Amino acid sequence: MGKRNKDIRDRAWDQALAFFTQVRDDPENPEMIESLVLWVNQSPAHLDIFNELAAIWVAAGMALARQIEPLGTDDDSEQDGPLLH
Numbered sequence: 146m147g148k149r150n151k152d153i154r155d156r157a158w159d160q161a162l163a164f165f166t167q168v169r170d171d172p173e174n175p176e177m178i179e180s181l182v183l184w185v186n187q188s189p190a191h192l193d194i195f196n197e198l199a200a201i202w203v204a205a206g207m208a209l210a211r212q213i214e215p216l217g218t219d220d221d222s223e224q225d226g227p228l229l230h
Contacts, residue, residue, distance in 0.1 A: 154194075160184060161194045165202070 146154070164184065167177045185192050 154190070157188075157191055157194050158198075161191070161198050164195070165198060 164177075164181045167174070168181070171177060185195055
């Protein structure tokens, strides 16, 4: 991959990460959703990157879930459950 292509792909990853953050922070924002849809439709690479990022997010959540003790197994904990934000 040439430097120019790498720079374009890196920029697209940055944009995808920004959209994920915006979706997490304000999932009901219609302007953000419209911007996301427009961005994804600009290029098949955008959709590929967004889907790859979504798969990473799911895999990270699954890995974390396997490491968190089930509720009620830690008597010393004052938490009501895992903090997943």
